[in-house]
Amino acid sequence: MNSKNDYKYFDTACEIGKRLAESGAEAYRVENTVEIILKTFGAHDISVFSIPTLLLIFAKHEKKRLFFSVRIHKTDIDLAEIERMNELSRRMCKSKSFPEISDSDYSYSKVFRLFCAALSTGAFCIYFGGTPLDAVLCSVPALAISLFENNKPFSLGEIAFSFRASLIAGLIACFFEMIIPGCSSNKIMIGAIMLLIPGLSIGNSIRDLLFGDILSGTLSLINAVTGGVSIVGGFAFAIAFFKYAVN
Amino acid sequence: MNRELIEILTSVLGTFAFAVILNAPKNRLLFVTLGGLISGTCLVIFQALLNNTFFSVCAASFITALYSEIFARLIKTPSTVIFIPSSIPLLPGGSLYYTVYNLIYFNKNNFTHYLKETAETGAGIALGVTAVAIIIFSIRSKRNAKTN
Structure with a gap:
């Protein structure tokens, strides 16, 4: 050898x-x-x-x-x-051999993934008390977020991406409430928020912290909190824009 | 239809869709969706029994994590592959949104209430996962000590 x-x-x-x-x-x-x-x-x-x-x-x-x-x-x-x-x-x-590592590939087609993004937000919209109309409308911000995610520029950080995605989802939801009677922007936004929420990384970071991986846990926790703040910021901006500027 | 049943059905549907978004392996989709059914059902049951967000989420998270660890060993896959999508119904989407909403509308009481609920949900998920991790690590280290 x-x-x-x-x-x-x-x-x-x-x-x-x-x-x-x-x-x-x-x-x-x-x-x-x-x-x-x-x-x-x-x-x-x-x-x-x-x-x-x-x-x-x-x-x-x-x-x-x-x-x-x-x-x-x-x-x-x-x-x-x-x-x-x-x-x-x-x-x-x-x-005891060295396998070749090929590039990863998505197991599902792009169209099916987009459909599932709409399906998941619609399902969680109803889960959190939305109506079937809210669930259908929820698919629009979900598709917007997914399309952004697919075409995310490498230079755009996670925080800037979350802020931009939640801002656009929020604006779409508020716009729907303005033009379509009977729909609730709150429920549409709750459905959309589920696509962006970094909940699990909070769980993982606390587990890392409790098991002594202090640096990894702290970094993940900061990442999760800043990610959460950026999502909140995007939605807050959209709600405030429609509350004070449009209405 | 009964509200609890709707919650369970939508959590199963949402988990399946999320598993696809997170690129779960096709042959694991059934186990992942079953995980969503377990977490959604546990959350509904514990919320009715305990009437406390933190303890309900913590118990549901514990059972979901335990299910993930057991099935991960049976089907030889990392537990993360099952746990990440299965725990989606536990995430505090609603309370996080209403925290922002009440912040914008200067509703201090509701803002504090939903902020507390979001924090309790996050902490509940983390504690449930950690409890299972402690059990698994203890079993593993005992087994390692025996083999050495």
Whole structure:
């Protein structure tokens, strides 16, 4: 075996860790997965450090020091990618081979995903007390948010994106209430808010904090709170605009 | 139709749709939707029994997280894949919105009420998940200690 192949497992483990972190896996899952792969292939003195924006991996293989660091640009939660990387790491450890990592792809068509965005907001609109008319109208801001998400510029941060998306959803909902009698902008906005709410990251961040991953937990918590404030800000701006400027 | 039944049905529908948006693997959609049914039903039942947002959400979150951990082991998938979409019906969408609404309309009492409810829901979800995580970690470390 040449020396390049000796450390190929390290590159594959780093790639799996990076993809897990980018797809929204918890810090402990990223760290655990990478550590298990490295141990299986004979590395020692392993230390893996994962926070929402950075992944650092150190290890020794015989006398060689191995190091990897990457800036994590979190995109959207991709559950299929988390499962794929998990399965790949299991297979890698079992067969001690280096599988090729192909690019992730959406399992569902774009049209079906847009339909599901409308369906989910409509369902939650009724869940929170809306009428069938509100649920149907709710699909318009949902489609607007989903289309924005699909065409999100890389430079636009998560906070700016949430603010813009909630502002537009809020304006559409208030406009509907103005022109369509019998519909409630409140219920339409509640349905739309469900597409943007970062509730789960609050759960994950508190779990990270309680398990001693202070830095990861704090960063996730700040991220969730600022994300929540930006959503609230967008809707507040839309409501205030229609309350004071239009009416 | 009965209000509770509507809540359960819409939470199942919403969970399924969210699972697609979050790109859940196709062969896991059934388990994820079942998770939505469990979290939605638990929330309705506990709210009727306990009449307290924090404890109802905490109990529903605990049961949903436990379901995710058990089924994740059975079907060999990370528990996150099941838990993230299953817990969507627990999220405080309504109370977060009414917090903003009452802020804009300067309704201090309602603003405080909904802000408290949003915080209680968030804390309830987190506590439920953490309780299950503690149980899982304890079992795992006991098993590791035995094998070593």
